[in-house]
Amino acid sequence: MRDIVRAGILGASGYTGADLVRLLATHTGVSINLMTANSHAGKPMAEVYPHLGGLNLPDLIKWEDADWSDLDVVFCGLPHGTTQEIIATLPDKVKVVDLSADFRLRNPDTYAEWYGHEHRAPHLQKEAVYGLSELNREPIHKARLVACPGCYPTATLLALVPLAQKQVILPDDLIVDAKSGVTGAGRAVKEATLFSEVAEGMHPYSVSRHRHSPEIEQEVGNAFRQEVNVNFTPHLVPMNRGELVTCYVKMAQGTDVATLRSTLAERYKDEPFVRVLPEGATPATRHVRGSNFCLIGVFADRIPGRAIVIATIDNLVKGSSGQAIQNMNLMFGLPETMGLEQQPLFP
Numbered sequence: 441m442r443d444i445v446r447a448g449i450l451g452a453s454g455y456t457g458a459d460l461v462r463l464l465a466t467h468t469g470v471s472i473n474l475m476t477a478n479s480h481a482g483k484p485m486a487e488v489y490p491h492l493g494g495l496n497l498p499d500l501i502k503w504e505d506a507d508w509s510d511l512d513v514v515f516c517g518l519p520h521g522t523t524q525e526i527i528a529t530l531p532d533k534v535k536v537v538d539l540s541a542d543f544r545l546r547n548p549d550t551y552a553e554w555y556g557h558e559h560r561a562p563h564l565q566k567e568a569v570y571g572l573s574e575l576n577r578e579p580i581h582k583a584r585l586v587a588c589p590g591c592y593p594t595a596t597l598l599a600l601v602p603l604a605q606k607q608v609i610l611p612d613d614l615i616v617d618a619k620s621g622v623t624g625a626g627r628a629v630k631e632a633t634l635f636s637e638v639a640e641g642m643h644p645y646s647v648s649r650h651r652h653s654p655e656i657e658q659e660v661g662n663a664f665r666q667e668v669n670v671n672f673t674p675h676l677v678p679m680n681r682g683e684l685v686t687c688y689v690k691m692a693q694g695t696d697v698a699t700l701r702s703t704l705a706e707r708y709k710d711e712p713f714v715r716v717l718p719e720g721a722t723p724a725t726r727h728v729r730g731s732n733f734c735l736i737g738v739f740a741d742r743i744p745g746r747a748i749v750i751a752t753i754d755n756l757v758k759g760s761s762g763q764a765i766q767n768m769n770l771m772f773g774l775p776e777t778m779g780l781e782q783q784p785l786f787p
């Protein structure tokens with residue numbers, strides 16, 4: 441019989457924490473042994489999230505009161521800046537799957553520039569492996585610390601990296617127009633996510649200065665083997681879950697839209713969670729809601745030489761908690777789809 445992986449969830453009272461619990465509830469290879477919270481510490485999960493009240497879960501405690509000794513892995517669903525301080529105190533034997541932005545950027549100067557402070561655990565930043573499961577499987581399998589990509593980078597990189605690696609698109613003039621549901625901003629109370637600020641309208645935010653730009657540029661640049669600039673603009677739309685990125689690209693000389701589609705289809709043909717849609721089908725957030733899937737569509741642009749690649753994910757599943765579990769499965773040699781077999785909730 442396989443050993444059960446003993447997991448802790450740091451930030452279990454947050455949205456990604458709650459979705460980790462929801463997904464792990466059907467994972468037969470993992471037990472949840474520890475759950476931490478900040479303002480909700482001391483409460484049972486049933487009080488914070490009644491929909492999860494039927495599960496046999498430990499109560500929420502402060503991370504300072506945690507006993508790490510009976511854990512194999514911790515998932516960190518904490519605000520960025522917080523994880524790096526907390527996990528520096530963990531014993532080495534505990535593996536870490538971080539959902540925050542703390543360990544994604546390889547260059548410490550880039551991190552300091554975009555996150556406004558020097559990294560507080562640079563030794564851990566050096567060892568962290570970028571956790572885009574489909575594109576970095578082997579290093580993730582061997583890693584102790586995996587940095588799950590941001591939700592926007594996940595969708596964008598699944599759409600663009602194979603095209604960049606095969607040089608069927610050009611490294612200049614890359615434009616990513618992105619939309620997210622409001623859960624992307626977390627459960628903590630903020631003026632920007634009040635119902636009255638979000639419902640019945642949509643708006644761009646962090647225009648030309650979103651911290652996912654350097655993350656996308658880092659990974660797309662690696663794929664092209666040269667530095668790139670990506671024009672990335674996110675928008676907040678009035679829905680709970682879901683994310684859609686529309687990527688405008690220039691095709692390389694001699695390629696066409698069919699080449700782009702077949703390049704992606706070939707790259708993902710054995711992937712359980714990434715589907716390239718046939719010509720004529722359009723990806724939509726409702727096609728992936730609640731699931732770990734990413735759907736990608738490729739379209740001709742009316743402007744000659746250009747194409748449009750559209751990807752959609754559920755920000756709380758493939759964009760965070762689902763991908764985190766996929767990475768944990770890889771780290772522990774479990775079947776990659778374990779706990780992630782849910783089909784999308786449509787419509």
Ligand SMILES: NC(=O)C1=CN([C@@H]2O[C@H](COP(=O)(O)OP(=O)(O)OC[C@H]3O[C@@H](n4cnc5c(N)ncnc54)[C@H](OP(=O)(O)O)[C@@H]3O)[C@@H](O)[C@H]2O)C=CC1
Pocket residue numbers: 450451452453454455456457476477478479480481503516517518519520522539540541589590591623624625626627628755756759760
């Ligand atoms: N939401 C999304 O779609 C995605 C989120 N992420 C990243 O995942 C991480 C978690 O996001 P999300 O779940 O949405 O965030 P939430 O704001 O919903 O949850 C944050 C969690 O961290 C706890 N927390 C807050 N401050 C502290 C602190 N100082 N010390 C210890 N614990 C603390 C909160 O506890 P309490 O509620 O009890 O105060 C809560 O459990 C973030 O880094 C986020 O950027 C990544 C990809 C997508």
Ligand SMILES: CC(=O)N[C@@H](CCC(=O)OP(=O)(O)O)C(=O)O
Pocket residue numbers: 520539540541589590591592620621622623624625626674676
């Ligand atoms: C809608 C919304 O606010 N989304 C978040 C991104 C969510 C995500 O991927 O977060 P991390 O990079 O923090 O892990 C944002 O734009 O900051």
